Amino acid sequence: MAELEQYPFMPGPRGVPAETYAKRREEAPLGKVRLPSGDTAYLTTTYRDAAAVMSDPRFSRDLSRPGSPRMFAGFSLAEAPGSLTSMDPPDHTRLRRLLSGVFTPRQVNGWRPRLRALAAELLDALPDEFDLLHDFAFPLPVQIMCDVMGVPEIDAVPVRAWSDAMLSTSRLTEEEKVTAAMEFYAYIAELIAAHRDNPGNGLLATMIHARDGEVRLTEDELVRNTLGLFLAGHETTGSVLARSMLRLLDPRDGYARLVAAPELVPSTVEELLRLEQPGDSPLLRVATEDVELPSGTVRKGEGVIASFAGANLDPSVFPDPRVMDPRRDTGHLAFGRGAHYCLGANLARMELQEILGMLVERLPELALAVPADDVPWTEGAIIIRPERLPVRKTSGAGGLVDDL
Numbered sequence: 001m002a003e004l005e006q007y008p009f010m011p012g013p014r015g016v017p018a019e020t021y022a023k024r025r026e027e028a029p030l031g032k033v034r035l036p037s038g039d040t041a042y043l044t045t046t047y048r049d050a051a052a053v054m055s056d057p058r059f060s061r062d063l064s065r066p067g068s069p070r071m072f073a074g075f076s077l078a079e080a081p082g083s084l085t086s087m088d089p090p091d092h093t094r095l096r097r098l099l100s101g102v103f104t105p106r107q108v109n110g111w112r113p114r115l116r117a118l119a120a121e122l123l124d125a126l127p128d129e130f131d132l133l134h135d136f137a138f139p140l141p142v143q144i145m146c147d148v149m150g151v152p153e154i155d156a157v158p159v160r161a162w163s164d165a166m167l168s169t170s171r172l173t174e175e176e177k178v179t180a181a182m183e184f185y186a187y188i189a190e191l192i193a194a195h196r197d198n199p200g201n202g203l204l205a206t207m208i209h210a211r212d213g214e215v216r217l218t219e220d221e222l223v224r225n226t227l228g229l230f231l232a233g234h235e236t237t238g239s240v241l242a243r244s245m246l247r248l249l250d251p252r253d254g255y256a257r258l259v260a261a262p263e264l265v266p267s268t269v270e271e272l273l274r275l276e277q278p279g280d281s282p283l284l285r286v287a288t289e290d291v292e293l294p295s296g297t298v299r300k301g302e303g304v305i306a307s308f309a310g311a312n313l314d315p316s317v318f319p320d321p322r323v324m325d326p327r328r329d330t331g332h333l334a335f336g337r338g339a340h341y342c343l344g345a346n347l348a349r350m351e352l353q354e355i356l357g358m359l360v361e362r363l364p365e366l367a368l369a370v371p372a373d374d375v376p377w378t379e380g381a382i383i384i385r386p387e388r389l390p391v392r393k394t395s396g397a398g399g400l401v402d403d404l
């Protein structure tokens with residue numbers, strides 16, 4: 001029998017999803033892969049299969065079921081029990097309902113002025129040359145998550161280091177990753193303890209009241225999900241933004257077009273979400289019974305990865321899929337679908353729109369400060385993004401619109 005391909009696949013230059021997605025889609029759209037744990041699972045490569053898996057409650061996220069395959073042999077935040085991503089209904093529904101109130105479009109729109117003010121303040125304070133990822137794209141969503149949670153501030157430096165370690169964007173041993181996770185957990189537990197007597201009126205207060213009230217959130221669930229929200233609330237948004245800015249600034253006509261026509265920002269953000277996701281789905285699901293998918297059957301007990309990279313580049317849904325075309329009107333799957341659809345999708349969209357809109361308005365001459373090929377990328381294939389993105393506020397190269 002042929003060797004199974006090892007998942008996740010190493011990306012191409014500038015983090016583009018590996019060619020193997022297209023090859024598999026043509027030859028055997030629902031084939032098996034070998035996971036980092038050594039277990040096997042099906043990998044979808046079409047839009048229809050990915051959407052079907054994510055929408056079907058017969059696929060469970062609870063990998064603690066006996067015999068379930070695992071993505072990683074050792075520690076994995078996404079597979080730890082007690083967090084929203086690894087729960088099934090009714091527990092998932094109970095927790096999701098509790099958290100979702102603050103992420104409605106109306107609530108999220110209410111934070112637009114705050115985000116604009118923060119972004120303007122940050123941009124003004126930055127020197128001509130700065131690292132767009134660490135000086136801007138991460139700090140903003142971190143501060144917004146603090147506001148959402150009702151926590152004045154967190155220690156951004158260790159929180160960033162723990163997040164990196166847990167998502168293994170750095171070359172750390174298993175032991176170092178577990179240590180980082182434990183330190184982050186202890187920090188969040190302390191943060192919660194400090195807010196218990198005076199929780200304010202943010203999401204953390206809602207969660208603390210739920211812990212102490214009728215919803216029966218356990219202490220461990222409270223800590224895990226607070227940690228998960230801080231992590232999910234900045235890492236993906238910052239990574240999408242860094243990848244997107246590299247695409248727009250090299251070649252620079254992508255950015256120049258937005259400077260000339262800022263009304264294209266929202267539709268461009270949708271294409272950037274489709275094309276610049278920092279990795280494929282690390283979230284494995286397991287079939288609780290035999291399920292027929294458009295491309296084949298997944299048997300009870302088998303694992304399946306609903307691949308965003310496969311779905312979002314499926315040419316039957318997105319003709320010429322690697323081309324960024326803000327006029328497309330088909331929905332991407334960057335935020336998933338079904339019960340686990342991204343809780344923060346409205347927030348992430350608003351942040352990306354406001355941040356990109358503010359950059360093109362205030363920094364029309366923004367340019368890379370190094371050649372694009374010198375931008376360092378994360379190692380491995382889990383979180384795929386620039387490690388740093390040095391940019392300059394002033395291009396020093398004349399008017400931007402002339403570049404069009």
Ligand code: HEM
Binds near residue numbers: 234237283334337
């Ligand atoms: C561009 C930014 C983001 C992207 C691309 C993204 C993507 C995703 C995707 C694809 C899923 C579903 C995974 C699956 O079903 O397998 C998800 C779930 C989730 N996201 Fe996001 N996300 C982003 C930003 C955020 C933000 C800002 C938050 C902060 C609140 C957040 C919180 C969550 C949570 C809590 C879940 C789990 C939901 C559940 O299991 O019910 N995400 N995200």
